[in-house]
Amino acid sequence: MKILLLSKYSRKGASTRLRLLQYLPLLEIKGFEFTVSSLFDDQYLDMLYQKGKRSRFRIIMLYLRRLFVVFRAFRYDVIWIEKEIFPYMPALAERVFHALGKHYVVDYDDAIFHNYDLSSNPFLRLALGRKIDVVMRCASSVVVGNDYLASRAKSAGATRVELVPTVVDATRYSSIESSVASSPVIGWIGSPSTQRYVVSIAHALSSMCQKYNARLLLVGASVDITSEFPGVDVEVAPWSEASEAELIAAMDIGIMPLPDGPWEKGKCGYKLIQYMACGIPVIASPVGVNVDIVGNNQCGLLVANEAEWEIALDSLLELPAQRLKLGSAGRQAVDDQYSLAIQAPVLASILTQSLIGPGG
Secondary structure (H helix, E strand, O other): OEEEEEEEEOOOOHHHHHHOHHHHHHHHHOOOEEEEEEEEOHHHHHHHHHHOOOOHHHHHHHHHHHHHHHHOHHHOOEEEEEOOOOOOOOOHHHHHHHHOOOOEEEEEOOOOOHHHHOOOOHHHHHHHOOHHHHHHHHOOEEEEOOHHHHHHHHHHOOOOEEEOOOOEOHHHOOOOOOOOOOOOEEEEEOOOOOOHHHHOOHHHHHHHHHHHOOEEEEEOOOHHHHHHOOOOEEEEEOOOOOOHHHHHHOOOEEEEOOOOOHHHHOOOOHHHHHHHHOOOOEEEOOOOOHHHHHHHHOOEEEOOOHHHHHHHHHHHHHOHHHHHHHHHHHHHHHHHOOEHHHHHHHHHHHHHHHHHOOOO
16 A cells, blocks of 8 residues: 655654654554655754744745645555645645545644634635635545544544544653652653743742752753743753653653643643653643543643642642652553554554545
8 A cells, every 4th residue: 555645844843753754664564655755844944943934935945846746646545644735725736636536634633724714814714714624524534633623624524533642652761650859850841932831830830849849841942941930940951852751751740731722722732641651740731632631541630720730739749659650540541542552553544444535
């Protein structure tokens, strides 16, 4: 079975790496053959991450390169698309594939439809507000990371919607038993674009760090975030794929604060699953899939405001045995549900069934 994988990013893009590329070795063992073509390459991402800029000329060249790939798509059995083929353009390619009977599977781990239907640009809302609904409706299968995205796919008229959580390769993560440490570590992993969520609970974090002589470990944040936590021992560590598992294993509590907004409802809770893979208890906002991950697996605490954040941190910092209990439950949930080994056969079945077409 020959599959053309139209990813949005190269391996440097987290969504591409986690939702698609990490599955390829296991799927290839099952007989699938993949040709991977990313829209945005390493050079584009390096410029975006390091300078916060995008080259219009380079974007045009990358779109033309993708157009050439799309013209050759009919030599493959199935097309596997990450989100959409051409961002910020009408779903013409997806419509053509559907009209000509070319089956495709589309994957979502984010509420990207809100790029269009909640845009501040009225022309964009009018022209593309229902674009992703068209992409979903024309797909043989829509694969989503949570119920919020699944609900949108069903309302769009998708005939086959499959829920596959964003998972970890559990073999990369060591479960570390919580212990009584002189300086327990409260940890977070993310990026400069999302570190504002941590800053939103700065008072609770600072108060509990000072009470318990705890440290903050912020992976992927910008160094200037330390000014938000005066009097607190804050370590800012750069993110890398090679070091992330080791850094998370150094934490005693993993946190995921989020506001309750439409974008946040579309998130798939990946950092929670990373914490859980290391046997670390979690504290999270009760937003979107966080409620299912934490509530269904008894692996941490859900808190709705900063006062509750302070109470939850106080509870877990004071009780190492409770941290161990919750962390163990989290690791078990990863082994049972949120691991690559568990979900790879599910994805293999989805790709195979997509040959039948929508509703088959």
